[in-house]
Each structure stands twice: as structure tokens, then as C-alpha cells.
Amino acid sequence: MEGRKILASPRRCSRHRVLAGKRQRVECVNSVKKLQRREITSKGNRAFSMSSSQERFRYIHLQEEFDTHDPKEHWFMELHFLKKRSKIIEIVAARDIVFALAQSGVCAAFSRETNKRICFLNISPDEVIRSLFYNKNNDSLITVSVYASDNFSSLKCRTTRIEYIRRGKPDGGFALFESESLKWPGFVEFDDVNGKVLTYSAQDGIYKVFDLKNYTLLYSISDEHVQEIKISPGIMLLIFARASGHVPLKILSIEDGTVLKAFNHLLHRNKKVDFIEQFNEKLLVKQENENLQILDVRNSELTEVSRTEFMTPSAFIFLYENQLFLTFRNGTVAVWNFRGELVTSFEDHMLWHPDCNTNNIYITSDQDLIISYCKADPDDSSVEGKVGSINISNILTGKCLAKIHANDSNVIVNKNKPNKNKRPRFRNTVADALEDITALFYDEERNEIYTGNRQGLVHVWSN
Secondary structure, X not given: OXXXXXXXXXXXXXXXXXXXOOOOOOOOOOHHHHHHHHHXXXXXXXXXXXXXXXXXXXXXXXXXXXXXXXXOOOOOOOOHHHHXXXXXXXXXXEOOEEEEEEOOOOEEEEEOOOOEEEEEOOOOOOEEEEEEEEEOOOOEEEEEEEEHHHOOOEOEEEEEEHHHHHOOOHHHOEEEOOOOOOEOOOEEEEEOOOOEEEEEEOOOOEEEEEEOOOOOEEEEEEOOOEEEEEEEOOEEEEEEOOOOOEEEEEEEEOOOOOEEEEEEEEOOOOOOEXXXXXXXXXXXXXXXXXXXXXXXXXXXXXXXXXXXXXXOOOEEEEEOOOOEEEEEEOOEEEEEEXXXXXXXXXXXXXXXXOOOOHHHEEEOOOOOEEEEEEOOOOOOOOOOOOEOEEEEEEOOOOOEEXXXXXXXXXXXXXXXXXXXXXXXXXXXXXXXXXXXXXXXXXXXXXXXXXXXXXXXXXEEEEO
16 A cells, blocks of 8 residues: 655654555456446446445454563563563554564564464564565565664665465565665665665665565665655656755656656745655645645646645645545545545544554555544543544545444454453453554455554454
8 A cells, every 4th residue: 555664763753655556457358348347437336335335344343352462472582672562553464464563663473364473573682673564576574673783773674475474484584775774864665556665875875776576776866965755656756955946856767767857846935845745747845834836747737725725734645546635634634636626525534643643544455445543423422532433434425434433333342251271362342442543454355454552452353
């Protein structure tokens, strides 16, 4: 679903650039299939799609619980904070394996076939894992870590085949980008949309683009005046140091780094730039207390949206399939088109985390649903203020199609018969599991939602 940028910083503060993954379409080979594709579309069957989505989540319930904290298994870790229970900050699922990363830096892999922990992915006693990325191109998991022996100063990447992890052999992988010095303010960014990896070595000021399939170096960009790089399908936007009345920009081919267009965008003097974002041929520019500008870089056509209608969001998600984009501001979500028109406002979808932590939301690959951890209905007196809900909403209509909340009669717990010789299957009740969720992931193949909380527990919601 997303591209992920991880900054090289001694402190745990990952920066994420979210890109809703583009679906792979199989080209039709005959007229019958062309007609089928034209007639059977998500728009033409929107009512059916919404009904199907509601059924998909109607009887979802708390089915399983995993724990990332195990003092018996953490004995070999040198760092004291790795041995402590801490909240889940990231969940990734691949091939019936659920990976859960705790804020401490411990990462555990659990099997949905056996419902048991397979292994911990920390292979060094002083390793602190910072982030995860599932590389579907070669069915492997990339871990980005820092190490105490290096004073947590630089990022180290490692790729491990999912099959090795399934066998309980997390040390069967190999290191990536060893030639790169990824010290602060260096970074590594994984771009699933284009199948590329972007690294920045602050030591020599060079950006490098690698192939995500085999990690071969494709080309380098060396320019000390580059301030930021934004990735969009097929292209990269290079943002240079701002001049007095404009900002120099270049658009490059993501495949070989060829310059496709170089131009200057005029700016209001003495006003800071809130953001510059690129979406295909559209450039979005917003300055402090100014209107949003949407520039078509092909023909220089400019559209402006009033600053009172479009206020600076805290985050974006671009929907490449639907030619729309989501904005997040103060816990609310809105959908816009590139004519600057508000398409959708969501009903009953106030995010629990107002800063839009992207690990707490999920956009489906069809880009029709958003699954989020939300605040419970304020009019519902039966739910305590510390308990939220998992909301499933239609992106194009804003309608809430389904909700998992503590007092829903459809939300039940699979309980085993009491056995005093075994630990309880669930440490948490449904209400406990819905309290202060810190990470969320939806497995589209299994139709399961995975959530993590502050206790380091991972809960499986399934029907």
C-alpha cells in the first residue's frame, strides 16, 4: 500500500511518505473481456460493492491474541529496554505470517496456521529494529535497524526470505546497501508503486536509486542544492533550495533519472512553504495563509483553492486508481479531486490519533475502503472514553459500512474452556483490545484485521 521513508536518527521518529499502491491490471486479450471490463466496474456496481463490504465485516470477532513480550526469549538481548514490554508501532502480514514491531525495537513473527510465535527477528543482541517493509517482488521482509555498537547512528537494512522466517531462521537473510552511509540526516525510502528504493547518504550528499526486485544500483543523483525528493508513479520531483521569489523544480524519470522537465514555480516572498507535492502531472503547492495551487506541469494551467476551503493537512494519501487524494487534519479525513473540489467527507470517522499515524489506517488495494482506529460515538454512554472502535468506510461515498466496537453484539470472543494448567487464551477482553490501539493492518487475502496495543499484544479480528 505504501512507500516508506525511514530517517537515520538516534531517536525513534520514523517519517512516512504514504503512497496508495496501484493495482496490477491484466490487459484484455479479446473483445469479450474488454466488454466485461467495461461493464463490470466498481462504479457501475457501487451498491453491490458496498453490500459486499458490509457482509465481509458483519460478523467479525476477536479470534486470537499474540504477545510480543517474552522474558524467557529476551534473555540474550543486551539492551535493557529490549527486555521491557512496550507498545506495538507497526504490523505487517505476508504469507499467513504476522509481523509485529514493538516500540522497544523487538520484532516478532507469528504464524496464523499454528497461532504460535515463530521467532523474533532481532538476530543481534544490540539490534533495535526501526521499521519493516514487505517486498512482494521477491517475497521477502526488509528490516531497517540501528545498533548500540554503532551508537544507534546509522541505518542498516537486511532482507530475509519469508520462507526462512517460516522455518524459524531469521538469520538466513543478507545485508542491503552496505556501501551506503545512512547516518542522520540520511534515509532509505521503499517505493512499492514503482518498485524502487531511494537512499540518501548525507556524508557525500548523494541520492541513489536501486531496483526493489534485485537491489541493483540504477543511477545516482548528486546535487547539494536538492532539498527534497518526492516520488510519484513513473517520476520523481526534485525540489531545490528556495530562491527569493521562486523554487526551482525538476521532474525526472524514475526508471533512469532522465530530466523530463525543469522549471521554476513562483512563490510569495517571505511566506513559508507548507508543502509541495507531486501527483503524476499535477503539482500541489501551499504556502502559509495562501490558497492551494494545483499546477498542471504539462500546460502550466493553474487552479487555486481558497485557503478557507483547503487548510493545510498533516498528511496526504494519493489514490492513483481513482485520481483522488485524501487529506488528514485534526483527526478528520476528506477526499479531494485535482480540480480542487471536495469529493467526500466521512461520516462517523473521527480518527483516534489526530496526527494521522499511518500505521493506524489501511487503504485497500482497490482503494475503495479505509479502515481506521476511530473515536467511539460520543453519544454512546455505554462505552468508556478510553475505548475506540475500528471503522470501515467507503472512500467514494464517505459512508461507514461496518464498525467493530465493544458493545456490538456481533463482536464476540472465541473462548476456550477454562484450564487451570494453561494460561488464558486472551489476556484482554474485547473492550481491552479496543483500548488505545497503536497499530492496525488489514490482510486482504485472509480478510483479517490485526491490531496492536500499548501492552505489546496483537489481536486478530476475523469472521
